[in-house]
Amino acid sequence: MSQDAFTPSTEALSLRDRPEPVSALSAVSTLAWRAMLKIKHVPFQLVDVTITPIMFTLLFTYMFGGALAGSPDAYIQFLLPGILVQTILFITVYTGVGINTDIQKGLFDRFRSLPMWQPAPVLGALAGDLFRYSVASLLIIVLGLILGFRPAAGLTGVALAFLLVLLFAFAISWFWIIFGMLVKTPESVMTASFVLLMPLTFASNIFVELGTMPAWLQAVVRHNPVTRLTNASRGLMHGTPVAADVLWVLVATAAIIGISAPVAMRMYHRER
Numbered sequence: 001m002s003q004d005a006f007t008p009s010t011e012a013l014s015l016r017d018r019p020e021p022v023s024a025l026s027a028v029s030t031l032a033w034r035a036m037l038k039i040k041h042v043p044f045q046l047v048d049v050t051i052t053p054i055m056f057t058l059l060f061t062y063m064f065g066g067a068l069a070g071s072p073d074a075y076i077q078f079l080l081p082g083i084l085v086q087t088i089l090f091i092t093v094y095t096g097v098g099i100n101t102d103i104q105k106g107l108f109d110r111f112r113s114l115p116m117w118q119p120a121p122v123l124g125a126l127a128g129d130l131f132r133y134s135v136a137s138l139l140i141i142v143l144g145l146i147l148g149f150r151p152a153a154g155l156t157g158v159a160l161a162f163l164l165v166l167l168f169a170f171a172i173s174w175f176w177i178i179f180g181m182l183v184k185t186p187e188s189v190m191t192a193s194f195v196l197l198m199p200l201t202f203a204s205n206i207f208v209e210l211g212t213m214p215a216w217l218q219a220v221v222r223h224n225p226v227t228r229l230t231n232a233s234r235g236l237m238h239g240t241p242v243a244a245d246v247l248w249v250l251v252a253t254a255a256i257i258g259i260s261a262p263v264a265m266r267m268y269h270r271e272r
Helices: 024-041 042-069 072-091 093-104 107-111 118-147 152-183 185-204 215-222 226-238 243-271
Strands: none
Touching: 024 118, 042 072, 042 118, 072 093, 072 118, 072 152, 072 185, 072 226, 093 107, 093 118, 093 152, 093 185, 107 118, 118 152, 118 243, 152 185, 152 226, 152 243, 185 226, 226 243
16 A cells, blocks of 8 residues: 555645634624623513613603602603613623623633633623613613603703713623622522612612702712712703713713723633
8 A cells, every 4th residue: 555645635734724713803793792692582681671661761750740840741851861870770780690691501611712802702791781771772762752851952962861871881880790700690690789779779869859858868869879870861961961970970980990890801711
């Protein structure tokens, strides 16, 4: 038998056709799409994006609008920016839930074995959730317009308020990523979100004016981060922005991201 029959082919060992490594942008985009597809497989998440904001808006507008503002039409002008803030803040918890679920299912090890930019799973989850926030925001604004919401600052003011809330939600999502890597189950993340976010949102000026509260409660509510965000959003939508509130939200957002993002990424790499 010929000696050539046992000689490895150089063509078989050639690396000329090796695929190019996946770019960082491509990896993040793919995992962002994966995060959005989770809604299809976990329909309960769709409730918080659609049903819950509709329910809160209708309930408070028509049941309490007359008592709190004289009429539902007057109250929706005050309420809607706050409902937008409340809804988006509650949805941020799903970033932590998703990260925790991936840990429990062993997907971190699978991602580690893939030849891709390693921060992509975290950034992809965040990008997917930004889409979720956008859907919820659009739904709330459209419903508000149907109910009579008329922002004095027009589309520009609404867009600026939406971007501000989105930016703050992005920062809070990093906190839930850290929490999702600390606890054992997704249910623990959900429970913690209610314990933390319920007092923050209801002990704020989302539903009632600050001046209607007792003096001691006003002192607490005035320094609530949700109150600051609501004031900034309300002012931008109605053309009466308070620079101090907008600046506070921007500084707080930068501080949260500056502290939480490095911690979250360090924990993520250690978790793998």
